[in-house]
Structure formats: C-alpha cells, structure tokens
Amino acid sequence: MNNPREETKYVPQPATNLIPERELGKQLILEAHNLGIDFGGLTAVEGFDLSVSPTEIIGLIGPNGAGKTTVFNLLSKVYQPTRGTILMNGRDTMGMSTAQMNRAGVARTFQNIRLFNNLTVEDNIKLGLHNHIKYGMLSGILRLPNYWKQEKEAKERVTELLSIFSMTHMAPFRAGALPYGAQRRLEIIRALATGPKVLLLDEPAAGMNPSETSELMENIVKVRDTFQIAVVLIEHDMNLVMGICEGICVLNFGKIIAKGTPSEIQNNPVVIEAYLGRQKEDGQNAES
Amino acid sequence: MSFLSHLISGISLGSIYAIIALGYTMVYGIAKMLNFAHGDVIMVGAYACFFMVSRYEIPAVVGVLSAVVICTLLGIIIERLAYKPLRSATSLAVLITAIGISYFLQNAAQLLWTSNPKVFNSLMGDGSVKLFDGRLSISVTAIVTIVVCVIIMLALTWFTGRTKMGKAMRACSEDKGAAQLMGINVNFTISMTFAIGSALAAIAGVLLCSAYPILTPTTGSMPGIKAFTAAVFGGIGSIPGALLGGVLLGIIEIFGKAYISTQLSDAIVFVVLIVVLLVKPTGLLGKQVQEKV
Numbered sequence: 171m172n173n174p175r176e177e178t179k180y181v182p183q184p185a186t187n188l189i190p191e192r193e194l195g196k197q198l199i200l201e202a203h204n205l206g207i208d209f210g211g212l213t214a215v216e217g218f219d220l221s222v223s224p225t226e227i228i229g230l231i232g233p234n235g236a237g238k239t240t241v242f243n244l245l246s247k248v249y250q251p252t253r254g255t256i257l258m259n260g261r262d263t264m265g266m267s268t269a270q271m272n273r274a275g276v277a278r279t280f281q282n283i284r285l286f287n288n289l290t291v292e293d294n295i296k297l298g299l300h301n302h303i304k305y306g307m308l309s310g311i312l313r314l315p316n317y318w319k320q321e322k323e324a325k326e327r328v329t330e331l332l333s334i335f336s337m338t339h340m341a342p343f344r345a346g347a348l349p350y351g352a353q354r355r356l357e358i359i360r361a362l363a364t365g366p367k368v369l370l371l372d373e374p375a376a377g378m379n380p381s382e383t384s385e386l387m388e389n390i391v392k393v394r395d396t397f398q399i400a401v402v403l404i405e406h407d408m409n410l411v412m413g414i415c416e417g418i419c420v421l422n423f424g425k426i427i428a429k430g431t432p433s434e435i436q437n438n439p440v441v442i443e444a445y446l447g448r449q450k451e452d453g454q455n456a457e458s
Numbered sequence: 459m460s461f462l463s464h465l466i467s468g469i470s471l472g473s474i475y476a477i478i479a480l481g482y483t484m485v486y487g488i489a490k491m492l493n494f495a496h497g498d499v500i501m502v503g504a505y506a507c508f509f510m511v512s513r514y515e516i517p518a519v520v521g522v523l524s525a526v527v528i529c530t531l532l533g534i535i536i537e538r539l540a541y542k543p544l545r546s547a548t549s550l551a552v553l554i555t556a557i558g559i560s561y562f563l564q565n566a567a568q569l570l571w572t573s574n575p576k577v578f579n580s581l582m583g584d585g586s587v588k589l590f591d592g593r594l595s596i597s598v599t600a601i602v603t604i605v606v607c608v609i610i611m612l613a614l615t616w617f618t619g620r621t622k623m624g625k626a627m628r629a630c631s632e633d634k635g636a637a638q639l640m641g642i643n644v645n646f647t648i649s650m651t652f653a654i655g656s657a658l659a660a661i662a663g664v665l666l667c668s669a670y671p672i673l674t675p676t677t678g679s680m681p682g683i684k685a686f687t688a689a690v691f692g693g694i695g696s697i698p699g700a701l702l703g704g705v706l707l708g709i710i711e712i713f714g715k716a717y718i719s720t721q722l723s724d725a726i727v728f729v730v731l732i733v734v735l736l737v738k739p740t741g742l743l744g745k746q747v748q749e750k751v
Contacts (some may be wrong), residue, residue, distance in 0.1 A: 246639060272641035284636040286629050296622065297629045300640045303622045307650070310621030311613060317621070364641050 197260070199224045199400050200276070200368045201315035205244055214240045215424045218254070220402075222368060227394055227401045229415035231408075231435075233444060237424040238404045239281060242370050245402070246278045247271040259367070273301055275367035279357040279374065281404075287346030291337070291356055294345050295328045298363025302327075331359050334396065335389060351382055355389075362397065369393070375410050383407055387414050410433040412436065420444065459593045464716045466708065470600035470669065472708020473607030477662040478685030479700035480614065481655030487631040487695040488566070488651045491549060494556040495536060496659060497682015498563035503529040503660030504667040504677060505571060508578050514521065518581040526660040533656025534649055541652075542645065544618025560679070567675035575674045578667035603665045611701055618697065627651060631655055631695070684711075684724075685729050 198221050205218040215237045222228055230238050243249045245256060247268045256263045258274045266274065277298075286294050296303070303324050309317045332338045335355045338350065345356060354374060361369055374390070375383045387410050394401055405411050411418060412432040420428040420435060422444040430437060433440055478500060485493045504711035506528045540559050544552050586597045618624035629637040630647045638644050666681055667673050684707060692703025710730055714723035734742065 248635065248639070267643075268635075268638035269641050269643050272639055278639055280636070284631045284633055286636070288632060289625070289628060293625055293628075297477055297625055297637070297640050297642065300622055300626060305622070307621070307623050310623060313616075321620075330684070 177319070179257040197224070198222060198257075199259060200245070200402075201255075201260075202241075202245065203255045203257070204371065205251050205256065207240065207244060207249055207252045212437070213424060215244065217425060218421075219246075219426065220292060220419060222400045222402060224400055225394060225398055227390065227403070227415050229411040230402060230404045230421065231406070231411055232421035232427075236421040238421055239372060240424075241421070242372055242402075242404065245368075245370060247400065272364055272366075275365070276370065277361035277366035278366045278370035278371055279354075279361050281372040281376065282349075283353050283357055285345040285353055285357060285360070289345055290330050290341070291343050291345055291348070292325075292334070292341040294356060294360050295331055295363045296324055298360040299324050299327060300342055300364075302363075302365060306364050320398075322351060327363070331363055334362075334393065335359060340439045350377060354378070354386075358389075358393070362393065366399060368400045368402060371401060371405075373404055373406065375405055375407045380409075386410070388413055459590065460716075463594055463596070464712050466596055466600055468709035468712035469705055470603045470708070471712060472688075472705035473603050474662055474666050474669070474704075475681065475685045475688045475707050476607055476701045476704025477610055477658050477665070478681060479689040479704045480610070480697065481659050482686050482689040483692075483694055483697060483700045484627075484651050485655050486689070488627055489541070489648050491541065491552045492556060492686070493541075493652075493655070494553070494682070494686075495559035495563060496655065497678040498560050498567075498684070499529050499532060499536075499656050499659040499678070500663040500666065500682060501567060501673075501675060502563060503663030504578065504673055505567065505576075506660070507578055507581075507664045508667070508673055511581065512576075512579060514637075522581070522664050523663070525664060526657045529656040529660035529663075530653045533652040533659070536656075536688030537652040538650055542648075560682075564675050564679070571675065573675055575672045578671040578673045580668040580671060581664065582668055592683075593697055599665075599668045603669065606661065606665065607701075610661070614697060617668075623647070623650060682728065687727065690741055691731050691734055693741030696741070696743045696745070699716075699741055699743035706742075 193259070200220070200222040202218055202220040206216045207214050210373060218241055220228070230241060231236050240249070244251050247263070247266055247270075258271070258276065261274075263271060263274060286297065289297070303320050304314045305314075305320045308314075328341065329338055331340060335358075337352060337355060337359070340352060345353065348356060358369075358371065358374065375386055378386060389400060390403070391414055394397070403411075403415070415432060418430060418432055418435045420438075420441050427444060428438045428441050430438070466677045478496065479718055481499075482493065485491065485496070507521050507525040510516045510524055511518055516524075522667070536559055540555050541552060544555060550725060556749045557718040580599050582598045582602045584597070584599075586595045587601065588595050612638070618628060626637065626642045626647050627650070629640065629642060630644055634644050637647075685704065688703035689700050690703070692699030692701070711723050711727050714726040717727060738744075
C-alpha cells in the first residue's frame with residue numbers, strides 16, 4: 171500500500187488492561203494500539219500498546235532516551251504516528267491536529283516548562299479555557315453583554331482552578347516571574363483548564379525536593395479524584411511512581427519491556443536489567 | 459505657528475504610518491514573517507474606496523466599510539494561498555514570496571486600472587479648522603486621521619489584552635506548540651492576524667489618499683516601506699512600538715521637509731533609523747529576545 175496510514179484502520183482488539191484484577195469498567199478512555207514512529211530511518215517508538223481507564227493513574231518509566239516523551243508527543247498528536255492507532259473514548263483519532271486532540275480530551279505538561287512567560291498567571295489559565303469561553307470576535311471588540319458574562323465566568327473558573335493548588339494570590343503575576351515549583355503547578359492547572367479526560371504529565375517532579383515531591387503526589391491524586399480524570403505520567407522519581415501509580419509501563423529503546431502493578435515491576439528481572447545492567451554469569455553485579 | 463502646524467501634519471502623517479506599521483508588526487509577532495505585500499494591500503484598499511465613492515457614488519461610510527471588507531478578504535486569501543503552504547519553509551523563502559505578491563498586486567492593479575493616476579477626493583472634504591485668529595489652520599483630514607489612529611490603538615490594545623482571540627494571538631507569538639496543546643487553532647489565529655492587519659491597511663489606504671490625493675498602482679509601496687521602518691524603529695512585534703515609531707517617523711519626515719531639505723527628508727528618516735538601531739538594536743520598545751537552544 172502506498173499510504174502507510176491506510177493500514178492503521180482500527181480493528182477492535184481485546185484491551186490489555188494493566189491491572190486485570192481491578193474492575194475498571196468496559197469503557198476505556200484512551201487506547202493506543204501498536205503505536206510506532208520513525209524519524210527518517212530511525213525507529214523511535216515501536217509496537218506501543220496502552221489502555222487507560224477513566225480515573226486510572228499510570229506511570230511511564232524507562233532509562234533516558236527510551237522514547238517516553240516521544241510517546242507523549244504521539245498521544246498528544248504533536249507527532250503523527252507512522253504506524254498504529256490511538257483511540258480516544260473509543261473513537262479513532264487518525265488525522266487529528268494537536269488542537270483537535272486537546273479538544274477531544276488530552277492535555278499535557280512539558281518536561282521543560284512551556285508557559286506563556288509574558289502573560290499573567292490568569293491569562294495563561296484563560297488560554298487553557300480558550301475553547302470553553304464562547305463569544306465571537308465582534309462581541310469581544312464591541313464588548314457586548316455576552317463578552318462580559320463569559321469573561322466573568324472564565325474569571326471564576328480561573329480562581330476555582332488556582333485554589334486547588336492554593337495559588338489564588340498569584341493570579342495577577344507574570345508567569346515567567348513565578349518560582350520554579352509554582353510554574354510547574356501552573357502548567358498542570360493550565361492543562362486542567364482545557365477540560366481534559368486524560369492528563370499527561372511529563373516529569374512533574376523534576377527539580378523538586380522530597381517534601382515538594384510528596385506534596386505533588388497528594389495533589390496528583392487530589393486532581394484525579396476531583397476531576398475524575400485519568401493521569402499518565404513520566405517520572406524518574408521512583409518513590410512518586412511506586413507511590414501513586416496503579417499501573418506502570420516500562421519502556422526501553424522505544425519498546426515496552428514490562429507492564430504491571432508497582433510490585434510486579436519492582437521485582438521484574440528485565441526491568442532491573444534495563445536500569446542497572448546485566449548480572450555477570452557468576453552472579454556478581456556488573457557494576458561491582 | 460508654523461512649527462505647530464508642521465507638528466500637527468507630522469503627527470497626522472505619522473498616524474497613517476502607525477496604522478500601516480501595526481499590520482507589519484502584528485503579522486511579524488505571530489507568523490514571524492515580514493509581509494512586504496502589506497503596502498500594496500493599502501493601494502488595493504484605496505482603489506476599492508475610490509471606485510465605490512467616486513465612480514459609483516456610494517455613500518463614503520459604505521465605501522470605506524466595503525474597502526475594509528475587500529482588503530480583509532484579500533489578506534486572508536493571500537495568507538491561505540501564498541504563505542500557508544510555506545509555514546515550515548525557511549524565512550527567506552517566505553520573504554521572497556511576499557515580495558513576489560507585492561509585485562503581483564502592483565501589476566494586477568496596473569492591468570485592471572491602468573497606471574494613469576486617479577485623483578482621490580478626500581472623504582472628509584477639504585475644510586479646515588482655524589485657530590489663533592486664523593494663524594493656525596488644521597485640515598479636517600488631519601484631525602480625522604489622528605482620531606482614527608487613536609481609536610484603532612485603543613481598540614487593538616483592548617483586543618489583544620482582554621479578549622480570548624487576542625490572548626490566543628499573544629500565546630501563538632510566544633509558543634505555537636504550547637498554544638496548540640491548549641486547543642488553540644494556530645492556523646486560524648494566523649489567518650485572523652492577517653485579516654486584522656489587512657482591514658487596518660484598508661483604513662490606512664483611505665486616510666493616506668485623503669491626505670495625498672494621487673492614486674497609482676505604486677501608491678502603497680513607499681508608505682509601506684516607511685511604515686515597515688516605523689515598525690522596526692519602535693521595536694517590531696510591539697503594538698505601542700508601532701504607534702511610537704510611526705508618529706516619530708512622521709514628525710521627523712515633515713520637520714526634515716520643512717526645515718532642512720525637501721529632497722533629503724527621506725534620507726534623514728533612514729539616518730535616524732540607522733542611529734537608533736545602532737544604539738538599540740531591538741528598536742525603541744523592542745524586547746531583548748533570547749533564543750533558547
């Protein structure tokens with residue numbers, strides 16, 4: 171076939187839930203089937219399968235360069251996959267743009283924070299609300315009643331979102347002037363403002379100290395419970411991953427090498443090998 | 459008194475430059491490209507208004523509004539056909555395309571409307587306001603131009619600062635990728651920027667030809683280049699910068715003409731630009747941009 175995309179028509183497959191013993195319901199919110207992407211001749215991700223149920227917290231781990239962020243870029247349609255299907259709420263997302271994927275319910279944060287630094291905290295969140303504020307350009311310029319009503323509602327929503335992370339007092343500040351931890355939290359709030367069903371967090375705890383990390387863990391669970399959304403996170407902090415994730419997926423060299431619950435992953439020899447290296451024949455660790 | 463009168467005509471000319479410069483600066487801010495066809499959109503707007511009002515004797519207000527509509531559509535079409543396919547191309551390719559569009563518009567105008575100059579009758583009439591016992595007379599055209607410029611500035615500041623489309627534009631100018639992930643349609647936002655810039659160009663065209671009533675297919679090119687200079691002068695990408703740059707440029711040009719030399723006035727304008735850029739390379743109100751690697 172000439173067009174590789176045509177091969178990727180969705181064929182219903184039995185979903186492979188990460189935690190079979192838990193009753194997760196029939197409906198999956200986000201599914202990836204046999205996802206892959208090539209950059210030129212280089213295969214960055216190959217045969218990636220993932221099933222995310224509503225309100226599930228999933229961890230995506232793996233050594234540096236394993237393709238974790240690439241998977242996020244595929245799931246948020248920053249890259250169009252070379253192979254495979256992504257289903258959102260059971261619907262094929264083929265050909266969707268990044269913005270459309272966001273409207274379909276996938277929001278994300280970035281490994282290196284990408285806030286709109288010159289805009290205020292409030293405006294950053296209002297940009298997240300972009301598709302939920304409904305007034306035309308004309309009523310915006312002419313300041314018709316609908317404009318005031320919608321902007322007032324948006325403002326209330328901003329305050330509500332900020333209060334989750336107790337950041338209400340920061341609303342008028344310039345986003346670029348916030349301290350690092352607050353910027354990370356703001357990025358999560360901004361993603362939440364888009365009204366996602368799945369939140370992708372790319373290294374949310376990067377650069378945080380242990381007490382900030384444990385606060386973040388509580389907040390992630392709180393966000394999940396309040397908004398009833400699924401969370402997929404990339405993280406190197408194993409305390410965080412093992413602490414809050416219900417399912418873990420381990421990537422190495424662009425392929426899934428293990429899937430399971432935190433305890434299964436911790437004892438999986440393949441995972442240990444990927445992280446620590448192979449043990450020598452005589453049983454001694456290669457590092458020692 | 460002559461000083462005051464020169465100052466006012468300088469501000470009036472500068473207001474026109476400022477309105478044109480807004481088109482350059484907004485498009486640059488968001489699409490990171492120099493739309494050199496912008497000056498020729500002004501010319502199309504002026505012709506549209508000229509034919510509506512002088513030939514078909516449609517009321518002036520309707521004439522201006524239809525010129526605005528025509529230019530808005532023209533701007534969107536140019537963006538869609540010429541610039542959108544080059545979104546990921548090098549900036550040089552886009553620049554050359556813009557110059558090509560500029561020549562295309564000029565030659566199309568020559569073909570359609572011939573190169574014979576048309577005399578544009580000022581829509582504001584040729585009345586003037588006399589002050590200080592008639593020693594200072596300000597033309598109505600100049601007053602209208604300055605007022606229109608102030609209104610446009612206030613409306614645009616409000617628009618970019620307070621409305622969701624305006625904020626989407628600022629977000630796109632800062633980080634297109636992140637804006638897309640907020641569900642913002644970047645292509646639509648860029649189209650809207652071109653639409654606004656072109657609508658302003660139509661207004662600028664009408665004002666320009668009301669003040670300087672000779673209309674030819676190349677009418678737009680010199681004011682276009684000067685307005686681009688004004689945008690760079692004030693700091694390209696900055697809306698208040700466009701106003702400041704435009705007005706200063708207008709005043710320098712008129713004072714240069716009045717007190718130094720009529721022939722050298724354009725040269726003086728560009729010398730001032732060079733000096734400003736030597737001292738402050740990002741323009742008067744431009745921000746220091748640090749490219750992240």
